[in-house]
Amino acid sequence: ESACLITKTDTNPFFVKMKEGAQAKAAELGIELKSYAGRIDGDHESQVAAVEACIADGARGILITASDTKAIVDSVKAARDAGLLVIALDTPLDPIDAADATFATDNFKAGELIGQWAKATLGDKAAEARIAMLDLGISQPSVDVLRDQGFLQGFGIELGDPNKWGDETDPRIVGHEVTSGNEEGGLKAMETLLAKDPDINLVYTINEPAAAGAYEALKAIGREKDVLIVSVDGGCPGVQNVKDGVIGATSQQYPLDMASKGIEAIAAFAKDGTRPAPTEGKDFVDTGVQLVTDKPAEGIESIDSTKGTELCWG
Amino acid sequence: MSSDTKTAASYEEGLRGASDKVAEFHEPKSALKRLQHWLHMTPSAVPMIVLIAAIIIFGLKEENFFRAVTLSTILQQLVIVGILGCAQSLVVLTAGIDLSVGAIAVFSSVLMGQFTFRYGIPAPLSIGLGLAAGTAMGFANGWLVARVKLPPFIVTLGTWQIILAANYIYSANETIRSSEIAAEAPALQFWGYSIQPGGVKILYAVFLMIALVALLAYVLRHTAWGRHVYAVGDDPEAAELAGVRTRRVLIQVYALAGLFCAIAGWVMIGRFGSVSPSASTGQLGNIQSITAVVIGGISLFGGRGSIVGMFFGALIVGVFEMGLKMVGTDPQWTFFLIGMLIIIAVAVDQWIRKASA
Amino acid sequence: MSSDTKTAASYEEGLRGASDKVAEFHEPKSALKRLQHWLHMTPSAVPMIVLIAAIIIFGLKEENFFRAVTLSTILQQLVIVGILGCAQSLVVLTAGIDLSVGAIAVFSSVLMGQFTFRYGIPAPLSIGLGLAAGTAMGFANGWLVARVKLPPFIVTLGTWQIILAANYIYSANETIRSSEIAAEAPALQFWGYSIQPGGVKILYAVFLMIALVALLAYVLRHTAWGRHVYAVGDDPEAAELAGVRTRRVLIQVYALAGLFCAIAGWVMIGRFGSVSPSASTGQLGNIQSITAVVIGGISLFGGRGSIVGMFFGALIVGVFEMGLKMVGTDPQWTFFLIGMLIIIAVAVDQWIRKASA
Amino acid sequence: MTREPLLKARGLVKRYGKVTALDHCDFDLMPGEILAVIGDNGAGKSSLIKALSGAIQPDEGEIMLEGQQVRFASPLDARASGIECVYQTLAMSPALSIADNMFMGRELRKPGIMGKWFRKLDRPAMEKFAREKLNELGLMTIQNINQAVETLSGGQRQGVAVARAAAFGSKVVILDEPTAALGVKESRRVLELIRDVRARGIPIILISHNMPHVFEVADRIHIHRLGRRLCVIRPQDYSMSDAVAFMTGAKVPDEAATAA
Amino acid sequence: MTREPLLKARGLVKRYGKVTALDHCDFDLMPGEILAVIGDNGAGKSSLIKALSGAIQPDEGEIMLEGQQVRFASPLDARASGIECVYQTLAMSPALSIADNMFMGRELRKPGIMGKWFRKLDRPAMEKFAREKLNELGLMTIQNINQAVETLSGGQRQGVAVARAAAFGSKVVILDEPTAALGVKESRRVLELIRDVRARGIPIILISHNMPHVFEVADRIHIHRLGRRLCVIRPQDYSMSDAVAFMTGAKVPDEAATAA
Ligand SMILES: Nc1ncnc2c1ncn2[C@@H]1O[C@H](COP(=O)(O)OP(=O)(O)OP(=O)(O)O)[C@@H](O)[C@H]1O
Ligand SMILES: Nc1ncnc2c1ncn2[C@@H]1O[C@H](COP(=O)(O)OP(=O)(O)OP(=O)(O)O)[C@@H](O)[C@H]1O
């Protein structure tokens, strides 16, 4: 029996760990796992090619974190028509029932949590916050938009088009910059926004590596103590950074969980054709998201970094 | 006065009775020599040999590889790169390089889609407009290269960014769904339809790609314009002095490349079903097409190589990628091995050429 | 027998008393003409003028722009590109191109970090090993270009992928965190330290970059080796016939470029604090450095241009990026305008050169 | 002379930065004549004929063809007016074949539909023509008409360029040092060819450093010195020594020597 | 002759694909002589001297310098053995200055620390030397020694190349058609220079299509035909017509004509 794992990229630690989780589970269940990835964030074509390769290869099921949730639908349908079980991981397809099942976190919710936390933590100062938005890339892949818009919603900022970032008119936003989701990009973007407005006091980051870069930029001008950084992911280095006070709060997701559940589902399907059922009351299997912070805010459920470290990936 | 006029040429009397024999040299005769000579004369044969070798090796490693489905999948996966490769080949033959091919393709596809769905223009007209827009973008490249005399690398580096940004801004990052297109404007998806002889699916797009390659091969080889393209790439000053309208040819080449990219954009809609402004072809199309072009033996210094070689180059990359995936290689190892392949393929090519020179 | 020997040269009697006067032409005298001549003779002046114009314009549009902090930020943002640009300039002067610069830099920085943290090698030794590894990667490029005679574009396209993939595989995508490095191996972060005259922070890395540019400028202009680099780029066959060890020079150039990239990798650690295998430089370093090189007026066909021009080219891009981001808001529009600027900067350059020719 | 010059230039100026290659230079070519242009290295001969054939645009001055003022923006313009030129640098595309090079910019198309609709080249016809022209020049060491030009020896290349100009020139044929790299036998053929072309009524401008050749074939000799026309002489009236003396500045020509 | 040849080659073969440029060719250069090599275009003269100077590696055959067998892997090897060559293509870097080109591969460094430790070039010395050598050749239309070579006229370029070889050759100087693009005055200077070089005791190989020049300066004439040495004659014993007849195949030399 063989299965495929198709991730957005394989350079982001998030997907690297997801792959490791899937591999471990597959080895345990005696399934041959082949992994594929896009070359860059938002690489839709490589994912289409990967789905086609899986079909040609006679795999029993596909786990996919779609780069373009609408566009991949056709390929997924072709795979299902060919008798494969397709499970969307991390990111639901659009429409969500295009896949046999979805094991995902809600990225919008992840953003919302850190937005609410930031608002509560700033308290009165939230009204005149100076916010830097460190996003992923100018092609605005869907995670990028969901996390960004979720954060703004949670912080209480009026969204323009919720399918796109950068069209908000709230004067508290200093600007959006793109980071490619790594330290280098985070540092440069932060430096640029600081040049534009040295009084920034809240930084949203697409993921924890970008947050680490932003922190370096703040440290360089001695402002690392009085600026709040929030992020999403919950990788072990990220949680460690929460513990060290680099990041104020991060929304933790569970890629290992998603991947191993996905493999189990494929194994079950290969055995007797059973399909996984969604979480009660939702149209997908929610693998959950939790806020990790050592400074809990009232009314927002969170776990501390010690707990976060137990649950973290990578 | 003219006492020295006559004598000057006197020694030329020695010419009388000069031999008119053409120099004779022994021709190589052995079969090996003849093979080498044929390889030398047929530059596209080298990538073909590499290709066949690759197919045989993967076929032995992985039984599924030889199934018709696998091979048709490979073909359909390389249609976009193949068509972009045609555009790239034209430009590279003139000693240029076009970094904007992928961006033009993506933007053209977005324009076709948005014209239809945002403004309600009938699909065939939208397609026409999209093709025209792609041609215009190519023309802009050509104008900057030929008239303003900027280096092609810079021009297309700039237009790549400009077109990609315009694409994101204009489309507001919105994907148009496959089901909507299928319902309202199936013409956009034309190249995604297929014939299925004996159950094996072959996209119309595959035939289109082969037709385009054949057409370009004919034009380059058998028309005056094609010869001019080679001459411009070889030595633009000499071509100009010899009576080629260098600048006009350059502009035509870039505009035609733009048209090919727009066709690739149309094919993208059929192949992927939907219209997506963030398609990675916009970012990676240039490197992929350049890889195909160079593995296919077209010289980046212009004037040497054939379009059929490019086609085999694209096939080699396609076969390798698919083969490695099926053997179950990790994606990073795939990139690693494709990097090796690029170098080895070109090294083998060089070696054969040298042996046969 | 030799009746015609003497007469042949008889008409040369006319030479007796031939004028030895050197042709005289009127020299241009006006100040404008002299300026033009100076511009023509000093190719790096053109990007400098574009640069100054850009700074003035942005300074007028945006008051924050003239603050010392902004300018020092611009400088520190371009150190990596500046050092990679030095490597790229060397290669481009030999009519090559190096797509692997960014990948070598990132992989070298990962090696320095992993040597220290995975194997516990003392940081200075790890740095030395990292620099050696970068040089070796450059050497491999050079060997393939000079010995196997593959086109530089192909070689470095291949090694780019190979090195980047090796980087991910070797590091298992693991980032080494800034605080760990600061605690255990501060030498790795050396170039991130700064002096603060009058409160304005200037990184050591900025001084390093300027020193490297000055060093290379001297070597290229005032040593035999530098002249050989130009000769190889200009016409490799002629250089070989004229007695330059073309292949050796090429290998040295690529190896030296590799060393520069590794230095850039070391600087990256200081600048970004952490060691990350997925740093964007690995993907974009090549395009960024090539942009700097070309805007700086170095010909991609080799043999023409100066390293100081490259430095101004990098500065232009840095100033434009920062200026646009400060004036505008949307990254997509910034991306768009930078595309325009690349083209316009080079067009202005061409125009001034033409006017002064 | 009562006849009007076929090709005439007045006051041509061309500057390259500090160097003035043409310094108010005049020029006249009479119908049906062979006009030789001689002068020291760097005197500006190549610049003059480049201006006449559209390869460079003079900064000042005017050019008249058959009494009509013309401006050639490119060599193609000049060629369209029937002026064919062999440049010192030969202007060949190294990777293309001999036949391709000879027909560059005026390729023959197949008759019928293939040529008209599919614009297909008539390779056999072009190859046959090229082979004939080369044979006329006696370039018989060239074995293969489809050989790339880069594989030819320097002299063979020059032969191909000369053959091209001679075959296609309709009003004026310009040859910039056509025999510089040619052997004795091949040079002789070129001189014969020049005479053939004149016999067809087409005037020729011949730049050469070979005095015996110049005095043998030229009807008139334009002596170029320091970027301008010093004088025009007839070979019957002066000896080679005189010509050499004029061109190098050893002697100054008397007034009468202008034109004739 | 009792003396041993300084430079000797036996049975050289060089093939380019189907073309055999050298077909078991022999060659001898005696000490202190001027040896001319003549032959039709494409006879293989350039290929011969390229083999002798390391620019190409012959497929077969051997080369002896002063009785020692040598293998030159590159022109630099030959140069290290004192063989200096002006190729037909001149081998100049167009964008570099005249002085840079003349000293390519053997640059002078500043005396003292600057030169030793910082390897700084001694530009003034190089420029002075270059200027002197050009003046010896009478190339005085060159106004600026720092001019890029690409801005020189064809003839000026050739002059620079010849000056370079003459200045640095220590054992053998080879000139492949050095006067092809030169004017009367400049050609004369080159011939004088050739004699000067011989007067310094250095033998010269001169390839030329100019029979009067060849017969004027050569001590012996190597006649090349169809890729091999047909015969070697002395200019005193034969007329130019004979030489031309031999080289074009119009006459066959008698046995005695081999060497002398
Ligand atoms: N492109 C150029 N840039 C700068 N100077 C040039 C250029 N072309 C020619 N010149 C200069 O113009 C002058 C005339 O050159 P031209 O080639 O016309 O001479 P010529 O008479 O043809 O010489 P030759 O007999 O050596 O071919 C020379 O001094 C040369 O250096
Ligand atoms: N690189 C090459 N590739 C293929 N053929 C070549 C090459 N170089 C020379 N030849 C061929 O070798 C033969 C001899 O050429 P070579 O240049 O030695 O002649 P040559 O005697 O110097 O002629 P010329 O007097 O015209 O300079 C010619 O037929 C030529 O076409």
Ligand SMILES: [Mg+2]
């Ligand atoms: Mg000339």
Ligand SMILES: [Mg+2]
């Ligand atoms: Mg020769």
